Each structure stands twice: as C-alpha cells, then as structure tokens.
Amino acid sequence: MRQLAAIMFADMVGYTALMQENEELAKNNRQRLKEVLEGSVRDFNGKILQYYGDGSLSIFGSAIDGVNCAIEIQRQLQQAPKVDLRIGIHTGDISIEEDLVYGDGVNLASRIESLAVPGSVFITEKVIDDLKNQHDISTHELGYFELKNVKNPVRIFAISNPGLTVPVRSELKGKLKPPSNRLAVLPFVNISPDPENEYFSDGITEELLNALTKVDGLQVISRTSSFAFKGKHDDIREIGIKLNVDKILEGSVRKAGNRVRITAQLINVSDGYHIWSENYDRDLNDIFQIQDEISSIIANRLRENLSLASQKEHLVKTSTQNPTAYILYFKGLHYWNKITPADAYKAIECFEQAIKLEPEYAQAYAMIAAAYSYLGATGQLKSEKAFDIVHRFSEKAMQLDDSIPESHIAKASAFLFFDRKWDAAYQSLQKAIHLNPASMGAYQVLMLYYLIVGKKEEALETMEHAIEIDPLSPITNHHLAEAYLFNERYDDAIRISDQILEINPQLRIVKETKGWCVGMKGDWEKALEYFKDVQRVHRHTYKGLAPIGFAYAKLGQREKALDIIAKMEERQRQEPDTVIDGDLLMVWWALGDKDKVFYYLNQCLEKKMGPINYMFEHPVMKGITDDPRVAALKNKILRLEQIAAQV
Incomplete structure (x- = not known):
C-alpha cells in the first residue's frame, strides 16, 4: 500500500552508553519514552509503525498533527525523569507491505532525525509548507544540508516553541558535509x-x-x-x-x-x-x-x-571597447531582467542602439536574439517573424563570438519552438550549459525540450538540479512547479507555487499553475477563482481567458465557456500578430468538441505555433492521445521533422 504521510522518526540519545553505565536507568528511560510516545501519537491521530532498538517510526495523516505530537513528546520528556530525544519529520510517499515500511520519504525523515540534537524537532521544507497559518508553531531556519544518500541539498528548520532546543548551525558540525567552493x-x-x-x-x-x-x-x-x-x-x-x-x-x-x-x-x-x-x-x-x-x-x-x-x-x-555602447548594453540587461513583453521591447531598443555604435558587438546581437525568442515562444509575436530574427541575430553573434551562451539558448529555442529540430535544440542547450553552468535560461528550455520529447522525469530532474544553483528565483521555482505539474505531482507543484506567491503574490503565471493543479485534483470551482484572479492581473478584457473558459467547461457552464471563446476570437481579430489557437483548442477540449480541437491543432501545426507535442503531454489534455487522429498528426509532425533535419 502506498500513501502520502507525515513521517516521524524519534531516537533516544546515548541509550547504548547508558546501558553500559546503568542498565536499570536505561531500561526505565526507554519504558518512559514508550509510554509518552504511544500516548502522544494516539492523541494526535498517528500510528506507530515500527520500534527499532531505542527508536521508533510513526506516521500521521497531517503534518500539523505530527509536529504538534513531537512538541508534546519533547515537552513531557524534558520533565523529570528527563529523556534526551531527537525527532525528525518529513512529508512524503511511503509504501507499507506487511511489516516493511520504505520509500524516499522514510529515508529522508531518518536522515533529518540523525542530524537533530537532544531536545529538538527538525523538519523539512515540505513540512513548513503545511504549517502556514499555524500561529502556535514557531520555526527557525537552519539552512541547506547535504545528507548521506540524498541526492539534492535539503532545507531544514527547527521547531522553536518554548522548551525545545534550537541549535546553531555550527553545533551540527560532523553531521553534515558543508558547502565547498x-x-x-x-x-x-x-x-x-x-x-x-x-x-x-x-x-x-x-x-x-x-x-x-x-x-x-x-x-x-x-x-x-x-x-x-x-x-x-x-x-x-x-x-x-x-x-x-x-x-x-x-x-x-x-x-x-x-x-x-x-x-x-x-x-x-x-x-x-x-x-x-x-x-x-x-x-x-x-x-x-x-x-x-x-x-x-x-x-x-x-x-x-x-x-x-x-x-x-x-x-x-567583451566585444566592444566603446564605453557608451557598453552602458547601453547594461541598460538593455536592466530591462531584459524584468521579464515582461513590454520590457523585452525596451531591451531590444537598447541593444540595437549599442550595435549602431559598435556593429561587431556580439553580446548585443545575442541578447536581441534572446529577447525575440521570448516574444515568439510566448505568443507575443508571430512565430515566423520572431524566429526569423532569432536565427539571424544568433548566427551573427556566433560568427563574432561562439562563446556567448545566450546566442546558443536563443538558437535552441528557434529549433524547438519553430523548426522542430529536436536534436539540434538539445545540442545547442548542452553547448550553452557547458559555457555557463549557471545559465537558468538553458535549463528552462532544456526542461521544455524533455517535455516535448515525452521525457517528463528528465524534465523534473533538470529543474531539481537548476534549483540547487538558483534556489530563490521565482522563475526557476515556477519551472520546477511546472515540471511537477507535468509529472502529475500536484501537491508538490502547489507547495512550490505557494512559496513563490508568499514572496511575489502577483505573479500570474504561478497562480495559473496552481489553478491547474487544484483543478486537476478535482476542485474546478477553486481553480476558477485562481484563474479569474490571474485575468484581473492582466488588466485586459481579452487576455488570460483560456483557463477561465476551461474551468467553466469542466463545471458544466457551457454558455459561459462559449462566451470566453467568443472573446478570445475577438482578441485574435484585434491583435492579428498574436497566436491563440492553442488556447482555443484547450477550451474546446474541455467542452468535448474534438473536431474543433483537431482543427486548432492543425492550425498550430501550420502556423508553427510551438510544438504541439507539448500539448499532448499536458495533464489537462489527458485522453487526447486515445483519438486516432493524434497518430495521423504525429506522423505528419515526424515527416516535417525529417524534412527539417535535412535542411
């Protein structure tokens, strides 16, 4: 049996040594621990799965119950006769078969407990997310730790309620591998x-x-x-x-x-x-x-x-010795890092001015390619127009200087979103990462590459690696949440989204991701609230409507969904440079009109509006590949890919 649980390991400190010095006291302490443990776990709706020597493994249906239980256990054991105990808690998947309990969540909870000190309760970042709005539970961050047999660094917190021990990081020396270089x-x-x-x-x-x-x-x-x-x-x-x-x-x-x-x-x-x-x-x-x-x-x-x-x-x-051009380049970076379509155009203007002063300015050419790649990939500009510029400017940058990662990332985007040259895209991304291992743009496009070719687990692994290099970035964290969404790990995607929104509550792409996850878990009413909030942030009558239409359709409100479609079609008439066929097909899919869905899928294919393979992989489109027309479309895509590879 597999289930999600809050996993608590508790271990008595110094039991073996005490057995050698005073066997009776050791046995009494162990008996006292067992009585307190069993009473507290029962009171907080938990279950003790295993005793092992002087330790135990318990599970809870709620992380809040698990933490409150741990606090109560430590409170009682701090009273005479005192028993020194370490507790570690993590939320994760476990598998239970007869008397065996196993899973990555069990392993991590065990590692957290071994890191703890007497009188403390250590928890992971996943548990922290479940403790929001629990004003009677206080925590203190201890930072990231690299733990034995755990692939990625783990962010750990100590419960800091009165009576609990909260160590400083230096007290944990010898239990961890500190970061190096x-x-x-x-x-x-x-x-x-x-x-x-x-x-x-x-x-x-x-x-x-x-x-x-x-x-x-x-x-x-x-x-x-x-x-x-x-x-x-x-x-x-x-x-x-x-x-x-x-x-x-x-x-x-x-x-x-x-x-x-x-x-x-x-x-x-x-x-x-x-x-x-x-x-x-x-x-x-x-x-x-x-x-x-x-x-x-x-x-x-x-x-x-x-x-x-x-x-x-x-x-x-640098490919310029002109200080004025260099300053214009810096201004362009300033706008580029704001990551909005309007600022991308401002960045392009600055980079173009730099090129006028310094016609051989490779970095400026590379950044113009990057900006147009962003505009093309997000549907802000017709793909044909955007990626033609991407190819020209990235190639110019590489002719001048082949060591600029941004030109290779932009080129990869063109291969991926327009030319359907998957292998060429992958090679360009590997080149970019080799040139700059901290290039988040490369990892983000690489994640999309893996999703497009149907390698969802590799997409997630890519972003889990990226988050080690860029742990606080809202954009990198959002891509991690997206990778969780595509892997149908909705709770993890919601957890990451909540972390981002706590710091940046107006990030609409993050709210939208959370809305899809909530909807896929079955609550389309709540998802609709998130989608409407996203649309308000757009401050545009006709933007951000597709998710709302999808949710209306899922809720059986057909007329409202059709009204959304009418508004989207009106936007297409008003803004002919935008491409919204992908948005339209999603709402028609939710309405159950497969003929319309495949009409717009073919439109996407003809207009080279992003790779439709990506749409086939999206969880909200689950079931579409059962339609025999998908096989015909995939064969058509394959032929186009083969033609593209020969060009």
Whole structure:
C-alpha cells in the first residue's frame, strides 16, 4: 500500500552508553519514552509503525498533527525523569507491505532525525509548507544540508516553541558535509550621485558573475537568487545559509562622469573573514580591465582552496571597447531582467542602439536574439517573424563570438519552438550549459525540450538540479512547479507555487499553475477563482481567458465557456500578430468538441505555433492521445521533422 504521510522518526540519545553505565536507568528511560510516545501519537491521530532498538517510526495523516505530537513528546520528556530525544519529520510517499515500511520519504525523515540534537524537532521544507497559518508553531531556519544518500541539498528548520532546543548551525558540525567552493555574487551597491546609474552597478555584477562561472571546480549561484538580496541588509552568515554557499563576493560601484570606483570584497561565510578586498579608481575606458582583474584574482583565491595552480587568464571578454555602447548594453540587461513583453521591447531598443555604435558587438546581437525568442515562444509575436530574427541575430553573434551562451539558448529555442529540430535544440542547450553552468535560461528550455520529447522525469530532474544553483528565483521555482505539474505531482507543484506567491503574490503565471493543479485534483470551482484572479492581473478584457473558459467547461457552464471563446476570437481579430489557437483548442477540449480541437491543432501545426507535442503531454489534455487522429498528426509532425533535419 502506498500513501502520502507525515513521517516521524524519534531516537533516544546515548541509550547504548547508558546501558553500559546503568542498565536499570536505561531500561526505565526507554519504558518512559514508550509510554509518552504511544500516548502522544494516539492523541494526535498517528500510528506507530515500527520500534527499532531505542527508536521508533510513526506516521500521521497531517503534518500539523505530527509536529504538534513531537512538541508534546519533547515537552513531557524534558520533565523529570528527563529523556534526551531527537525527532525528525518529513512529508512524503511511503509504501507499507506487511511489516516493511520504505520509500524516499522514510529515508529522508531518518536522515533529518540523525542530524537533530537532544531536545529538538527538525523538519523539512515540505513540512513548513503545511504549517502556514499555524500561529502556535514557531520555526527557525537552519539552512541547506547535504545528507548521506540524498541526492539534492535539503532545507531544514527547527521547531522553536518554548522548551525545545534550537541549535546553531555550527553545533551540527560532523553531521553534515558543508558547502565547498560555492560562491554567491551579491548585487554591487550603487553609490553614485545619480541613482539612474543602478543599471550600471547591476551590469558590473552580472558580468563578474558570468566570468566566475568559467572557473573549473567553482559553483556560482545564479543571478536571480543572488539579486534576491538587493537592497537588503541580511547578515552574511544568513545569506550563506539561504543560498548554501561558503563564500560571498560583494562590493560597490561609484560612477561620476568618466571616472568609476569599484570596491570588492571576497568573504568567508562561516566566520565573516575578508579573504580579499580591493579598491579600483579608474577611467570608464578601463572598466573591462577592472572586471577582468577582479575576476582573475578571485578565481585564483578560490583555486587555492581547490589545491589547483593559479592561472593567468582573461575571464571577462567583451566585444566592444566603446564605453557608451557598453552602458547601453547594461541598460538593455536592466530591462531584459524584468521579464515582461513590454520590457523585452525596451531591451531590444537598447541593444540595437549599442550595435549602431559598435556593429561587431556580439553580446548585443545575442541578447536581441534572446529577447525575440521570448516574444515568439510566448505568443507575443508571430512565430515566423520572431524566429526569423532569432536565427539571424544568433548566427551573427556566433560568427563574432561562439562563446556567448545566450546566442546558443536563443538558437535552441528557434529549433524547438519553430523548426522542430529536436536534436539540434538539445545540442545547442548542452553547448550553452557547458559555457555557463549557471545559465537558468538553458535549463528552462532544456526542461521544455524533455517535455516535448515525452521525457517528463528528465524534465523534473533538470529543474531539481537548476534549483540547487538558483534556489530563490521565482522563475526557476515556477519551472520546477511546472515540471511537477507535468509529472502529475500536484501537491508538490502547489507547495512550490505557494512559496513563490508568499514572496511575489502577483505573479500570474504561478497562480495559473496552481489553478491547474487544484483543478486537476478535482476542485474546478477553486481553480476558477485562481484563474479569474490571474485575468484581473492582466488588466485586459481579452487576455488570460483560456483557463477561465476551461474551468467553466469542466463545471458544466457551457454558455459561459462559449462566451470566453467568443472573446478570445475577438482578441485574435484585434491583435492579428498574436497566436491563440492553442488556447482555443484547450477550451474546446474541455467542452468535448474534438473536431474543433483537431482543427486548432492543425492550425498550430501550420502556423508553427510551438510544438504541439507539448500539448499532448499536458495533464489537462489527458485522453487526447486515445483519438486516432493524434497518430495521423504525429506522423505528419515526424515527416516535417525529417524534412527539417535535412535542411
């Protein structure tokens, strides 16, 4: 039997040693533990599955019950005669067969318990999500830990209610493998007289971060997670815990006229020690040399820890020596990182201005390709128009400099979303990741590649790896939630979505993902509420309507669903450059009109509107592949793929 449960391991501390010193006291303590454990587990609706030596395994239908039970057990055992106990709790799948209990959830709960200290209750991030709005339960984050036989780092919290032990991270030495040669580059602070120079300091940070990803043996946290601390004053140790890094690079930039001062410090997280610091006062014309010097010094400092020989190298490479073009490029990055269609167009304008000043500016060509790829893939611009530009500009960038990851990612997107050249897309993405292992854009497109070719588990593994490099990014976390959705792990997708929405409550794509998950679990009324909220955020009468129409259809409200379709068709007339055939087919699918569904599927195919394989894999379209017309469509796609591969 397989089930989802809150799993609690409890283990008496020092029992074996006490048996050797005072056998009677050891047996009395064990009996007291058993009485308290059995009474508390029963009171909180749990079940003890196993006793093993001086420990036990219990399960609960609710994480809240499990945590409250653990608190009560520790409260009682702190009273005389005191019994030192460690408790670890995790929520996950378990399998029960006769007297055997097993599963990844069991293994992880056991590891959490072994990490705990006497008098403490340790829980995982999954449990935290279930404790929201439980004001009588307090927690303290201990950070990420790399645990034995657990693939990815685990974020752990201690229950901090009165009477419970809450250790500092340093007390857990010897029980964990600390992060090694993991670096975060925090946003350099703009201390220029003009606050508009913020884009310049951000650009300097991003260039240094990208340069340091080229250092072998060093894992650099992605930009989005590092920039989560912009404008904040968190303690270095706390940042290290949240990002699971052992070193941090921070600094400031002051730009006045043609002069620039850059201050940089490399800090050891564990003790706050400044490994290296330096000030640079230079002309703006020397900005490239400064960045190269800083990144090379840091790289060699880190190599010392890796026992590698220092190297003379140029980690910062730019295809312009024109400071004005460089500043325009930074402005373009500033808009690009806002991740909205309107800002993508502003970014393109800045990159185009940079190219006018510096016609051989490879990075600017690459970023124009990236921006048009985004517009084409999201239906903001007709695929044919968008991806023609993507091909031209990415190829120009690669002719000038083949080492820019963004040009390969953009090219992969064109192969994937327009040309149907799956193998070429995969090779381009592997090249991008090789050039920059912290490139989240590459991982996100790689996830989509795996979904398109029907490898859902690989898609999830890709994003689980990406989240190690970019743990705080809303976009990376959203792609992880999407991967869970496609793998029909709806509770995990909802958990990740809730984490994002707690920090960024207006992210409509995240609300939409949560709505699909809630609906697929059977509550289309609640899903409709989420979808309507998403549509309000759009602030446009005809945008964001497809999920609403889908939910109306699922709820049997056919006339309302048809009204949604009419509004979507009106948008198509008003905005002929947009492509919404995929949205229309989803609502018709929910209404049960398969003829309409296949009409729009063929329209998607003719217009090269994204790969329709992706739609076949989406959980809300479950059952569509049973229709014999899908086989004919797939054969047609295969023929087109074969033709595309020969071009």
